Amino acid sequence: MKAWVLMASLGAVLLGASVARADEPQWIRKDEAAALKAAAESGKLVLVDIWADWCTWCTRLDEKVFTTPEFAEAAKDFVLLKIDSDANKGYLEKTGQRGLPTTAFLTPDGKVYFARAGYMWTPAYVAMMKLVNETWKTGGDAGELAAKTQKLDEDNMEPEVKAMMEEGERRRAEAERRQAEAAAKAEELVKATGLDYTKGDSGNLVLTVNGVELSIACLAAEAQTLLSVAHSWPMPEGDPTDIAKTILGSNANVVIGTFGMARANEVSLHEQVVADGLNADTTKALLDAVAAVANAYTPGETLARQDPGTGDLAPIKALLTEAGFASTDADGGLTVNAGNTDIKVTAGITTFALYVDLGLKTDDEKVAPLVPSLAAISGVIGSAKILAAEDGSLGLAFVGPTAGLDSAAMKYYVDNLPRVRTGVSRWVQQQSGQK
Secondary structure (H helix, E strand, O other): OHHHHHHHHHHHHHHHHHHHHHHOOOEEEOOHHHHHHHHHHHOOEEEEEEEOOOOHHHHHHHHHOOOOHHHHHHHHHEEEEEEEOOOOOOHHHHOOOOOOOEEEEEOOOOOEEEEEEOOOOHHHHHHHHHHHHHHHHOOOOHHHHHHHHHHHHHHOOOHHHHHHHHHHHHHHHHHHHHHHHHHHHHHHHHHHHOOOOEEOOOOOEEEEEOOEEEEEEEEEOOOOEEEEEEEEEEOOOOOHHHHHHHHHHHHHHOOOOEEEOOOOOEEEEEEEEEOOOOOHHHHHHHHHHHHHHHHHOOOOOOOOOOOOOOOOHHHHHHHHHHOOOOEEEEOOEEEEEEOOEEEEEEEOOOEEEEEEEEEEEOOOOOOHHHHHHHHHHHOOOOOEEEEEOOOOEEEEEEEEEOOOOOHHHHHHHHHHHHHHHHHHHHHHHHHHOOO
16 A cells, blocks of 8 residues: 555656646757747747857856746747757857857748847846747837847846946956056156157057067056067968977077967067066166067077076075065075975076976977967966977976066066966866876
């Protein structure tokens, strides 16, 4: 008897579950032809959810909107279709949208009646469904739907999303303010040198130093304002991997400046240093140093090694201590541990360097194909440069002038080097399939 009651109870549970599933919206997966056939037979629009598994807002739409009874009720007036944008290349483009998630409404003959990219909260999303359906059925103007659905979204925004957007707007405004201050700082420093300059299209300053055209800008980084100095050449002909190894090898041979692949058709020389503490003399010295490296470099050839000489480590050690880092003497320099990473610190006559080994070699069969990308990364990761030693081992370094260096700038460099190293290492592991 007990067994029979248990089975009956289980049957009731299963029956209830099947009834609940029948009430849920029924999505057609991938098969647009089947969805259009169903739409033609029922006289309904097809609502297409275009998504990707990496899209967090797509997941939010699935979990917070498509599971609600309000959506389930409104969905009865549509044929529902889900399209994975990664598995269906080009599908998103035909809707005229670029972002994910995108909701598209198709007429039974397969034409896109209306499409909108972005997440919407349940009240706004359901209102959009009803508005689009009513407009289509009554022959209304579909051209007005974009403005009307935007108003629905603004008037019915999820509180958490609204707070996120307001915070994003606040950060954007703050970033613009800081970048404007940084641009003014760059012009102030360059103007103080007495050198003639013009303004480039992107707000950068363009000037010529010792026959080398340099592009100057200040960047508002996370904790510091960085002065950026760059020069570029056309990419030399040859094997991209060999060219990239030469570029990385050149980085290992210069005291200041980072060679990289700025774009597919260019080799760049790029240097960034903390702007705070720079003055007319130190800025001019920095520009002269970058110009000197540019004049000594022929694209496709590795520079002769430039020995910076041995500088005084005592001021560097004092700055490390002031910044809160303990250092020990080691192999002609200092060793500092930050972020569970041993960093070697050395001093030239006018420069200092922080260096960590990446544990990678250019001749590793998994690393070699990535060398051109590493050369490109080397030119865009701020003051960090990727180096290739003569034996092919890869390292990461911050190199900069000691003039104007203070404990705040030193802390910035030491704190960030392990983070950049971790980012580069993870990227290599992901791209090469290493675990």
